[in-house]
Amino acid sequence: MVIPGVVWCAALAVQWAVERVPPLPVRIGGAVVAAGLAIFIARADALIVAFAEDAGYFAQLERLAARVPPDEVVLARGFTEWITPLYLTFDRRVVPLNLDPTGKGRIALRAWIERQTAQGKPTYLLLEGSTDLSGYTLRPLYEQTLTRVFTEPTIDPLPKKIVSKQRTVRLYEVRPAGEK
Secondary structure (H helix, E strand, C coil): CCCHHHHHHHHHHHHHHHHHHHHHHHHHHHHHHHHHHHHHHHCCCHHHHCCCCCCCHHHHHHHHHHHHHCEEEEEEEEEEHHHHHHHCCCCEEECCCCCCCCHHHHHHHHHHHHHHHHCCCCEEEECCCCCCCCCCEEEEEEEEEEEEECCCCCCCCCCCEEEEEEEEEEEEEEEEEECC
């Protein structure tokens, strides 16, 4: 209630002052104030106005999705910023997996590979970075570097710089070591 009251009183004060000044100085003063506000707003929003965040990222994900087998469950290790869109937007059956040496993801990976091998089917793995997968043979099928450009993730103070991150994602066919 206080802020609307202050704004209303300020508007009345400006109207009272404008009515007492001749028209030409009011127009000049208004133009100077408007120009000052425009310059201030343009400088404050310069980073945001001239920048398209994540430009081209969707097309990169689309190319990656085109290489992921559409009717197969594909295991994936990496950041959700590229795994989630593959599942939600491109309807790929991508399952995130923690492949840390002590994680339960290793047990799930081994069980899935054994199941797929028993059925004569390949196991697919999308992998960002590298991990120790000794005991398995990885046959590279595709590699894509995803480049994401965005403003620094800060609210206070407002973003002042543009950040670029690259991630290399590789699609592999995984088989137990020694199997062809």
